[in-house]
Amino acid sequence: MKNILIKKLEDKSLKVAVVGLGYVGLPLALEFSKSGYETVGVDISKERIEALNSFKSYVSDVPESELKSAISSGLMKATTDFSCIASVDFIAVCVPTPLDHQQPDLTCVKESLRSISEFLKKGSMVVLESTTHPGTTEGVAKDIIEKNSLLLCSRDFYLGFSPERVDPGNPEFNISNTAKIVAAIGEDALEVISRVYGEILKSKIHKVSSPSVAEMEKIFENTYRNINIALVNEMAVLCNKMNINVWEVIEAAKTKPYGFHAFYPGPGLGGHCIPLDPYYLSWKAREYDFHTSMIEVSAVINDSMPEYCVGRISKILNAFQKPLNGSKILVLGIAYKRDISDCRESPVLRILEKLKNAGARVDFYDAFVPKYIWKKQVFVGLETINENNIKGYDLVLIATDHSNVDYDMVAKSSKAVFDTRNALKNVEDRQNIELL
Numbered sequence: 554m555k556n557i558l559i560k561k562l563e564d565k566s567l568k569v570a571v572v573g574l575g576y577v578g579l580p581l582a583l584e585f586s587k588s589g590y591e592t593v594g595v596d597i598s599k600e601r602i603e604a605l606n607s608f609k610s611y612v613s614d615v616p617e618s619e620l621k622s623a624i625s626s627g628l629m630k631a632t633t634d635f636s637c638i639a640s641v642d643f644i645a646v647c648v649p650t651p652l653d654h655q656q657p658d659l660t661c662v663k664e665s666l667r668s669i670s671e672f673l674k675k676g677s678m679v680v681l682e683s684t685t686h687p688g689t690t691e692g693v694a695k696d697i698i699e700k701n702s703l704l705l706c707s708r709d710f711y712l713g714f715s716p717e718r719v720d721p722g723n724p725e726f727n728i729s730n731t732a733k734i735v736a737a738i739g740e741d742a743l744e745v746i747s748r749v750y751g752e753i754l755k756s757k758i759h760k761v762s763s764p765s766v767a768e769m770e771k772i773f774e775n776t777y778r779n780i781n782i783a784l785v786n787e788m789a790v791l792c793n794k795m796n797i798n799v800w801e802v803i804e805a806a807k808t809k810p811y812g813f814h815a816f817y818p819g820p821g822l823g824g825h826c827i828p829l830d831p832y833y834l835s836w837k838a839r840e841y842d843f844h845t846s847m848i849e850v851s852a853v854i855n856d857s858m859p860e861y862c863v864g865r866i867s868k869i870l871n872a873f874q875k876p877l878n879g880s881k882i883l884v885l886g887i888a889y890k891r892d893i894s895d896c897r898e899s900p901v902l903r904i905l906e907k908l909k910n911a912g913a914r915v916d917f918y919d920a921f922v923p924k925y926i927w928k929k930q931v932f933v934g935l936e937t938i939n940e941n942n943i944k945g946y947d948l949v950l951i952a953t954d955h956s957n958v959d960y961d962m963v964a965k966s967s968k969a970v971f972d973t974r975n976a977l978k979n980v981e982d983r984q985n986i987e988l989l
C-alpha cells in the first residue's frame with residue numbers, strides 16, 4: 554500500500570479530496586491542484602459549491618483568478634456529492650470544530666467522517682486538519698471510519714492528523730511557507746502522509762510521534778496566544794489606571810532580543826480559533842481530574858474586554874457631559890482582526906450590542922464587512938466615511954485597525970476617539986484621542 558501510494562504521488566496520479574471548503578480547506582484544495590494533483594473539494598453547503606463553480610471566492614486569501622484557473626483547467630472540482638471519495642487516494646478533513654456551551658462540538662467532524670466512510674476505498678489516506686483535543690484521531694475518528702467503512706486502520710487505510718496553521722490576512726506567512734506538523738497512526742502512514750504534504754508545500758515538514766502530540770501541539774500554540782493576549786490586556790487595564798501608555802511599554806520591551814515576544818491589547822478575542830480552542834483542552838483535562846487554571850483566568854480577562862471598552866467609552870463621553878444613552882457613536886472595523894472579513898466571535902459585535910443596549914445610537918463602517926448578522930438580525934454599515942459624516946458623531950471607536958482607513962482624517966474630524974488598536978500612533982495632535 555505504501556509503495557503504491559508513493560508511486561502515485563511521484564507520477565502525479567494521486568487523487569485528492571478536501572472535505573470542508575472554508576478558510577482552511579479552500580486554500581489547501583487550491584494548493585493541491587496548483588501542484589498538479591487532481592483535486593475535488595467537497596462541502597455540504599450548496600451555496601459555497603455554487604459560488605466556487607462560478608469562480609466566486611468567499612475567502613479573502615483566495616484570489617478569484619486562481620480559483621478560476623484551477624476550476625477551468627479541470628484540476629479542481631467542487632461538489633456536495635461524497636461519492637467522489639470512492640475514486641480519491643488522499644482525503645483532508647477541514648470542517649469546523651465549534652463549541653457548544655463552552656464544550657467541544659465534534660458534530661461536523663463526526664458527520665463528515667461518516668460520509669467519507671461510506672465511500673472510502675481500500676488503500677487511501679484520511680488526514681484530519683480540524684483543530685481538536687488530543688485523542689480525537691486515534692479514538693473518535695478511527696472508530697467512526699472503521700465502523701462505517703468496515704476497513705481496518707493501518708492495514709486498509711492510513712489515518713493521520715496534521716493541524717492547520719493558516720493565519721488569515723497575514724501577507725507574509727501562508728500554508729506553503731509555514732512549517733507543517735504531521736502525525737499518523739503507524740510508521741508507513743506517517744511516511745506517506747508526510748511525503749504528500751512535502752510535495753505540495755514549500756515549507757518544512759515536522760513529523761511527530763503520534764496524532765495526540767500533534768493535536769496537543771496545535772491547542773498549545775493557540776492557548777499560548779490566548780494567555781499572552783490576556784496578560785497584555787490585563788497590563789493595558791492596569792497601565793490605564795496608572796496613567797502609563799501600554800503601547801510604549803510594549804515597544805520598549807520589544808527591544809529585548811530574547812525572552813520577550815510582543816502581543817498587543819485589544820477589545821477582546823475573536824475568530825474561530827484563539828477564543829475557542831483552549832476550551833477543547835479544558836474539557837479534555839477534566840477527564841484526568843485536572844483544571845487548566847490559566848485557560849480559565851485568561852478567558853475571564855479576555856471576555857471582560859468588550860465590557861471594559863464600553864466603560865471607557867462612557868467615561869470619555871462623561872467628560873463632555875454626554876451620557877451613553879442618546880450619544881452618537883461610530884465604530885470603525887468590526888472584523889475580529891485587521892484586513893480580513895471574518896466576524897466570527899468578533900468582540901466588536903458584543904461592544905455594538907452593549908452600546909445599543911445602553912441607548913447609544915451606533916453606526917459602523919468596515920470596508921471588509923458591509924453587513925453582519927447578530928442574533929438573526931441584519932445590520933448594515935456605512936458605505937463610506939469622510940470628514941463630513943464623521944463630524945456628526947460624539948465619539949469614534951477604532952475597534953479593528955484595517956489598513957485601508959485614512960486615520961489622519963479620522964483623528965482630525967472626530968470630536969473624540971477611543972483607539973483600542975493604537976491605529977493613531979502617528980497622529981501628533983492627540984487632544985481628542987484616548988488609547989486603550
Ligand SMILES: NC(=O)c1ccc[n+]([C@@H]2O[C@H](COP(=O)([O-])OP(=O)(O)OC[C@H]3O[C@@H](n4cnc5c(N)ncnc54)[C@H](O)[C@@H]3O)[C@@H](O)[C@H]2O)c1
Pocket residue numbers: 572573574575576577578595596597598601647648649650661662664665682683684685717718719720721825826
Ligand atoms: N480559520 C482559521 O484561521 C483556522 C486556522 C487554523 C485552524 N483552523 C481550524 O480548521 C477547521 C476549519 O476551520 P475553517 O475556519 O476553515 O471553518 P469554515 O467554517 O470557514 O469552513 C468549514 C467548511 O466545512 C463545511 N462543512 C461543515 N460540515 C461539513 C460536513 N459534514 N461535510 C463537509 N463539509 C462540511 C462548511 O460548510 C464550511 O464550508 C476548524 O477546526 C478550525 O478550528 C482554522
